[in-house]
Amino acid sequence: MSNDPSKLPPSGVEPQAPPQPRRAAVRVPQVSPTLTYTLIGIIIFVFSLQALSLSIKGIDLPAFYGDKVNSLIAQGQVWRLFTPIFLHASLLHVGFNLYALYVLGPGLERFYGHKRFLALFILSGFAGNVMSFLFSTAPSLGASTAIFGLIGAEGVFLYQNREILGESARQGLRNVIVIALINLFIGFAPGSNIDNWGHIGGLLGGALFAWFAGPLLKVEGIFPSQSVVDQRESGDVIRAGLSVGLLFILLTAATIFLRK
Secondary structure (H helix, E strand, O other), X not given: OOOOHHHOOOOOOOOOXXXXXXXXXXXXXOOOOHHHXXXXXHHHHHHHXXXXXXXXXXXXXXXXHHOEOHHHHHXXXXXXXXXXXXXXXXXXXXXXXXXXXXXXXXXXXXXXXXXXHHHHHHHHHHHHXXXXXXXXXXXXXXOHHHHHHHHHHHHHXXXXXXXXXXXXXXXXXXXXXXXXXXXXXXXXXXXXXXXXXXXXXXXXXHHHHHHHHOOOEEEEEEOOEEEEEEXXXXXXXXXXXXXXXXXXXXXXXXXXXXXX
């Protein structure tokens, strides 16, 4: 501290504390995650039907008619590229996927909105089942194709909005990458019966849709009352959804044609 008298405050005058930075109240979208909870409810209902069918008939009829089975898809049962999203093989299987949906869904739905979040979920699941159809001959089922799409979309959201979200975006992005890599590594481990191609396809489909249709955030308003708004146009979302869907439809059609 300097003892220079010229730099000391006048006698009897208290030194003033430096001004503190003012904080703005930034409002974020308030969207209830009703679609996430609805999807959870649908998956639980379908799994209950599977368990009931297995206990009464001795066969899992929903899975029998809805699993991803390559030969049946090639014969025209294309609904099997969508229905596996809502089917599961065991209580542990459905429990793990429901927990992941419960963790990832509400945050994404808050920024995506209900309709765009539904498009993300369905397109991701579809893309994952298409990739499984292309590269895996084993039957498969499960919402993990769509869950990996949510992981991919979360990563894209954090990256594209890193300037607004700051350090939390960078930390979150690192976590997303680690989670994805760990799960893919487990899927490729010897003896694993995990449909890793489905996971890769879901991750790719979700990331593609998010890159061109996901929220691009901007802070608007006058200090201290500001809000976060999404700059993405609805036309961009529609075009992205159609493009991603068409891409995987064409991949499916080409694969069926080449395998004949």
